Amino acid sequence: MHPFSTPVRRTAGPRRRRTTAALGLCAALVSVCAGVPASAAETRADLIPPVTAPVVTAPVVTADQVMPHLTALQRIADRAGGNRAHGTRGYRDSVAYVKAALDKAGFRTALHRFTHDGTTGYNLIADWPGGDPGHIVFAGAHLDSEETGPGINDNGSGSAALLATALQVSKSGLKPNRHLRFAWWGAEEAGMVGSSAYVRDLSATERDRINVYLNVDMAGTKGNRPWLVVDDDPAAAEAFRTWFAARNLSTVGIGIGGSDHVSFGDAGIPVGGFATGIDDCTHQTCDRLENVDPVTETTSTNAFISTVWQLVARR
Template structure:
């Protein structure tokens, strides 16, 4: 995990729409997979409670063997595996060869912009089969800091992701969703490898990614049990595993924005993941909950003493592997969910604009209709929806310029009709937020659920002082806490900065169980 969050870069030019492998820049090697198995035409995400095949027990012995190999690589190459060194190149070769031998289609993706000069490649591996329009990615950064071999940070995450990939290949379950594994370069220098990958994806490929799971520092010796975006649908799937073994979990606040999931959050892909803590001191309450001492979760964070086996907890890393496998098997091999409510927004179904009478936006209120495209340093309002003709958009007309009908002056909100929530339900939708470089974190796109006890925020995408073009993404959030209740979905967009250019869109809202 990198030490500090760097200032956001200026937006990069988008890749043109074409096949995914063609869109990858600087591919050095492609290994052809075995013949792909047939995939259902419309497979979709399974809820955490419905599993077609039991998730496997990920071998702790194998995870440790991978970490031991990464230590040996560091020992033979100057004591570290920094992205620009021979130690990193040897780490890439080790992971690549294991995946290729197991039957994956594997590429070395060279980072041709934004990475440290001389940084090695990302490693991207696809398992054949599963619906190509439903993709789940598990990723970890493969590089270390210069100070040491980086065993907890992040050989632990890399070993975990690698062993899950090898277990999937060995068991060959029937897949509803497509599965991809990624090992990122140059994370310690600023999330550069994952950011290059994410920003290189055409919009159509982004929309196919239904979730990204990140694994960074998953074996801290004084560790805790942290989940990124724990209230999201993906986060709840990971939490379900820890709940099943009686281990309490918390939101990963220390790692927020500091690892490769941030690169996917930035392009609208829903993320989650597992971490065990870095330099932050474990609180007394956390000691009471998890054991250990009121010292740093990882006392060797970014130090030469981050070595194997002394700086890894077998228990913590073993649980991380099993939680990851539980989530992947649930989502990729489970029974498709039953749609209990959906709205493609092609006809009026009872959505209410400004339902509480408190909206402050003077322009760009939510409306259902056929949107007109607007452009300002890139597309800001999309002229196409994810299905059909209509969607929910903030001021659907283009006007004389991109700023004619964008959100101005505050908040605009729209609320769904009432929905009765069954057990084990989740909410999903396609969405986007676009803004110019005159935006700030005060601007936002937000999804909340209005229930008998009030209103609860499920998701917020904040603005930033950088250009963000419109691109459809997909989000999914658990509604398990509202089982049996009649709820409504509340969607808000805000221009709360001075003279900001803000647009948002929503389509294909559904509740599944």
């Protein structure tokens, strides 16, 4: 069943929010919004009372709470012949590293297995105890690299941002209204194989419980501007845009884009997330630790933390 057809989605108040978002988009893309000049859109948006969102104060991390995870993933790749690809020791060691940190922090972790190219693949799933299991906020990143390199920006950076987010959930003793689940996906580089296997294995009821899936794929690209924001779930897109705008950081809506969130979107689950874009080292040997900009990586992590905090606070 499509989540949009559930009573939960229908009663979710924010008709007003959608109107605001639509006007905002028109203001940004005035040339394609015939009949709604930017000035009129802004004026009308001003007349709409702000959406009453829960007041949430999310933690803020510094680079030393994020970058050590990338150092660890680089070391894992170095010990495993230079990559962390599906079916390799580098991938399995990456899963073990993230899982150990999550287990220590109090998450309930599980490995979801799938087969690709005759080899067993693994998705690492981590649930934070508590929250309404009928309303799940799900956040994920792919943990595998290509065989051509260590994949530290693509996507050690997203994996590290996600892990830092999860560890803040634990550190702050977060008591979310909605249930919070994280996943580190295998075999994304082979065509989103891990995430699509996971979504395929969900029952219709389990899919309906997922209110939104947030993805982060490449979070620390050097020289990056702007942040590329997935434009699907209105609340997620608005949360990311607002966070970046408040810090004078530019964003561009990319529609759906292409990473593991597509597996969820194809199943009718609203999706969100962002990327910082490809670089010259994407899928190359040089996608090493020094290919990641610590400031961008930390900024991305804090944007992700803030949005997760907002989305799980909703009832």
